[in-house]
Amino acid sequence: MNILILGSGGRESAFAWKISQSPKCQKLFIAPGNAGTKQYGTNVNLKVTDFAGIKTFVLSNDINLVLVGPEEPLVKGVHDFFLADEQLKGIPVVGPQQEAAQLEGSKDFSKQFMQKHNIPTAAYKTFTKDTLQDGLTYLATAGLPVVLKADGLAAGKGVLICLTLEEAQQELVEMLAEAKFGEASSSVVVEQFLQGIELSVFVMTDGTHYKILPEAKDYKRIGEGDTGLNTGGMGSVSPVPFADAAFMQKVEEKVIIPTIEGLKKDNIPYKGFIFIGLMNTNGEPWVIEYNCRMGDPETESVMPRIESDFIELLLGVAEGNLNEKELTISPKTAATVVMVAGGYPGEYLKNKVITGTENVRESIVFHAGTGTDGENVISTGGRILAITTLQDSMFTALQQATADASRIYYDGMYFRRDIGFDLL
Incomplete structure (x- = not known):
């Protein structure tokens, strides 16, 4: 093929x-x-x-x-x-297709979908520029912290967690009246803050049948100890220790099945991946968001754990016979450490020569923001490389991925050395 x-x-x-x-x-x-x-x-x-x-x-x-x-x-x-x-x-x-992709393309669409099909998610209301005053009034009655989400695609930057009423009201004004995230924040979802620990669950579906891929946990903050600004993702780990069989059964029954059935009831065809961002709150799954594709950097931890022929699974999605395909998952742990540019996620350094990838021994070097300049491999993006290893234990995997990231060099190089250590 x-x-x-x-x-x-x-x-x-x-x-x-x-x-x-x-x-x-x-x-x-x-x-x-x-x-x-x-x-x-x-x-x-x-x-x-x-x-x-x-x-x-x-x-x-x-x-x-x-x-x-x-x-x-x-x-x-x-x-x-x-x-x-x-x-x-x-x-x-x-x-x-486009209508189904609105599960990610519009936060309001996805919240309405979850409400309609009784999928557990945080309470919310949506506001536009015309209803800004109602939004400010609503914020005064909402509990703190409160979450503001730009309705449209904002390259992963359109979600704000506000700790005070003043901050929340100021951000809502900036998002709606001053187009802080451009067209993406022409409407804003104001959402209850969920306490708990996050994970990502990935489903492949042909619209009728589904397969649950390995789950993963990613790390969004730039700084160690989950501090600093949000990024596109600084690393990921799969499997996730707290996502045991009992918890995953709840995810399947309360989230995955109602999602697939809801799409069918609404006559929305779906052939592809559903990425479900979940919060584990006291052992119960709550949906934070849907994405209509695989996650990044989670895919880098999920793919090495899939032992089956991936093309067979893709064909199952395309041909509507995914139930006939085999999905075998490795019991080993995959850990991914993302190497980023100096200054990221703000203004960052570019066109820096990358050396040392040939010194990586036990890991796969997945390129992200890279290009070539003559014979040299250079950095072109904020997130540059994802270093992934597959090992028998989580501790070994985390150590190995971190050690292998240290073998690579470019000017302004940065990566977190604590990915996954909260799970040990």
Whole structure:
């Protein structure tokens, strides 16, 4: 099979690494890819939202399956674009259609969906510029801390946890009246704050059947001890010790099944991944958010634990027979340490030469924000590399990933040395 992956980050690197191992994979293309994805397939200089360019490439390279990594092309309707085109409609796309992608593309849509289908989630209200005064009044009655979420896509930065009423009211004004997150915050969800410990649960579905992939926990804050600014993710661990069989059964019964059934009841077709951000509150799962794709850096910890042929699973999603496919999961622990640019998540250093990746012994180096300059691999993004290892114990995995990250060098290099230590 000839397969095209859309995307350029660590998640897409992990997909490419896994897919390239399948005997079913004849040719693998990654658009646009990065300096690391070249070792698994061929990079293609295409933007993930250039649907016309993607069409031309898919037809001229006899592509049999398209796997969509990031959320933006899904929310903008890449799957619908394929279905509406006579030449493309027979080529399967793994990733939901535009309406289903609203589970991530609109916080208000997803909250309404959860409420309608009795899926446990925090109490909320949604406000716009026109109802800003009502929002300010509502905040005065809401408990603290309170969570403000930009309704649309804000590159992972549109969620604020406010500790005081003054802060919450000021942020609401900035989001709605001053467009703090642009179009994304033209409406804002004000939500009750849930206390507990977070984890990510991943589901593959063909719209009827589903498989639960390995769960993971990611670490969002830039600083050790979970301090400082939020980032796209500084590391991840899978499995998650507190997500035992009893807890995961609750997740399946109270969240996963009602989600799949709710999509069916609402006549929303869904072929792809559902990423469920959960809070474990006193042993009960509460949904914080849905995403319509796999997480990053969680994918880098999830993929090494999947022992089955990943292309078989993707075909199961595309062909509607996922229930007939086998999913085997390794009992080992995967740990991922993300290496970022100096200054990230603020203004960060770019175009720094990366050395030492060849010294990494026991880990996989997944590239994220990297490119090439002649013979050199250079940094191009905020999150640069994801170092993942698979080991028998969590302690060994965390130690190994951290040690291997230390073997790599670039100017301004930074990574957290405490990923997963709260779970030990």
